[in-house]
Amino acid sequence: MARLFRVAFDPRVETHLIADEGEIIVDEVRRHWMAIVPAILQLVLAAVIMVSALWVNVAYAWFPVLVGLVVAAVGGHRILREHMDRFVITNMRVFRVHGIFAQQTATMPMSRILDITVNKPFIGRIFNYGHFVFESAAQDQGLRLIRFVGRPDERDLTIQRVIQRSGLRTSMVPVEADDDD
Template identity: 60%
Template sequence: MGLLGSVTEPDIRRHLLREEGEVIVDEVRKHWVAYVRPALEWLLAAALLLLLPFTHPDLAWLPFLVACGLLLHGGWKILQARVDRFVITNMRVFRVHGVLSRQQATMPLSRILDITVAKPFIGRVLGYGHFVFESAAQEQGLRDIRFVGRPDDRDLAIQRVVQRSGLRGPRVVN
């Protein structure tokens, strides 16, 4: 993986405990909705650049600087969304994010007390939601996971992994 690949694609597999038998159940990338705002910033920057020939020559620098700022900010937000990964394994959930410096937050399955799946109206229409994890710890690095595609399926995957690991006790069949 080259320099560009190491910036835009986090190496999730190197964070696995392979000798302990840890395997990836699901790797969650941001839903496409997370890219809408940066794309709108790029469109606004393009509109400003297209209007440059029609501005007064003494003031053309201002829309040019604003357009450059919008292009840089939108590109940074796209890159942030691209490298943000939420991973469900058979032992834990973790999140890797950050462009220049990477952060990793991990929570063992045994520490997950509650998962709230928040689906705003537009999220229900477009198929995304947000996870809020509750654990026994007061402050944690893995609390809010935003713009999760197919949140109900991902929630069921986590519940299945927790149940199979035996952390919630045996299943009672009536």
């Protein structure tokens, strides 16, 4: 059963690689666990609603059970949606794969990344997550905001290293001052 779940609900990011050009995954980023906290609270609410059926007239007990099941289904869908959302850093580009039944893929080559803003809200600083905002020369892009990235500072450095190693940005060599005094 676990294998069936893994096969059915895995975004399969490897299928999006340009393997014949030597593209390799540097980092595959899953959503931080804080992204599913609202959905977990929704599941708790569904359980409370269904348990409330114990104190309702037997003829009407089906209603809170039905409402609880709908709330639980929506919460489960939200958890699955977050599980299927992946942000991938390769040696050539960054891309995001998301969607449960229909998948969407947004790609940005490393050469197009002009700026990365790492936004860490207060609670994100506590639990070590943040949000990436990518700026590129294109105005409208499919890959602009990546939310709930765990260890955002490390991942930002990973992207900067890949850009640097690819030769897209040059290094400055410090000029030594003359000691003619």
